[in-house]
Amino acid sequence: MLKLNHIDKYYNAGTVNEMCLFEDFSLSIDDGQFVSVVGSNGSGKTSMLNIICGSIPVDRGTIQINGQDITQMPEYRRQRRIGRVYQNPAMGTCPNMTILENMSMADHKGKPFNLLPGTNRQRIDFYRESLKSLGLGLEDKLHVKVGVLSGGQRQAMALLMSTMTPIEFLILDEHTAALDPKTAEVIMELTDKIVKEKHLTTIMVTHNLRYAVEYGDRLLMMHQGRAVLDKSGEEKAGLRIEDLLEQFNAISIECGN
Numbered sequence: 001m002l003k004l005n006h007i008d009k010y011y012n013a014g015t016v017n018e019m020c021l022f023e024d025f026s027l028s029i030d031d032g033q034f035v036s037v038v039g040s041n042g043s044g045k046t047s048m049l050n051i052i053c054g055s056i057p058v059d060r061g062t063i064q065i066n067g068q069d070i071t072q073m074p075e076y077r078r079q080r081r082i083g084r085v086y087q088n089p090a091m092g093t094c095p096n097m098t099i100l101e102n103m104s105m106a107d108h109k110g111k112p113f114n115l116l117p118g119t120n121r122q123r124i125d126f127y128r129e130s131l132k133s134l135g136l137g138l139e140d141k142l143h144v145k146v147g148v149l150s151g152g153q154r155q156a157m158a159l160l161m162s163t164m165t166p167i168e169f170l171i172l173d174e175h176t177a178a179l180d181p182k183t184a185e186v187i188m189e190l191t192d193k194i195v196k197e198k199h200l201t202t203i204m205v206t207h208n209l210r211y212a213v214e215y216g217d218r219l220l221m222m223h224q225g226r227a228v229l230d231k232s233g234e235e236k237a238g239l240r241i242e243d244l245l246e247q248f249n250a251i252s253i254e255c256g257n
Contacts, residue, residue: 156187
């Protein structure tokens with residue numbers, strides 16, 4: 001279980017530009033949940049992910065994974081337990097390395113390399129089979145540099161690489177936003193397949209309301225650092241896109257827009 005307990009986060013604290021992003025914010029996510037997170041720009045969606053991953057510190061409160069306090073744990077150590085896929089496909093892969101080299105790097109996540117070859121030739125068949133499951137023909141391009149692949153191919157690779165080693169959480173930060181509609185559909189289907197096969201606890205931030213409604217078993221809507229909507233189980237299954245739009249409109253009117 002993931003717990004955020006009484007989180008405070010301020011930007012530019014003590015200055016005229018001080019902004020409170022989170023104040024006494026708490027959230028619990030059960031093991032195996034697939035949580036979709038929506039909200040307007042500046043609502044705190046990505047900042048919440050950054051707090052979980054350790055990219056930004058908190059001013060007050062604690063972060064716990066399965067009862068262990070990881071609030072002070074550095075980001076690189078959290079990454080051994082957390083897989084993350086970013087909005088930009090270029091951030092999850094190394095463009096100047098081949099597909100094989102990228103897969104080998106991901107395979108060594110959290111492990112010492114020592115004075116051994118960077119590519120484990122004995123794992124090539126495993127990499128090929130893993131890539132074949134994507135259905136994009138990448139298994140026949142092991143020696144092609146990742147930089148020449150399409151955005152969708154790179155994002156599919158990033159998704160696969162982030163889940164190659166045992167992880168407790170998968171973080172998806174608008175991972176289809178930079179893709180064309182057809183490719184985004186392919187990536188979402190792959191996401192759903194991987195999450196179900198590996199039984200991963202997943203948090204997906206998205207601006208696509210249809211994806212938020214169709215995928216996952218819990219939905220959060222963020223606004224000004226608060227969860228203004230939290231639906232799971234049958235309540236989540238009964239949500240419609242129109243329901244979310246109505247909530248967005250109510251927030252917009254409340255803010256004077």
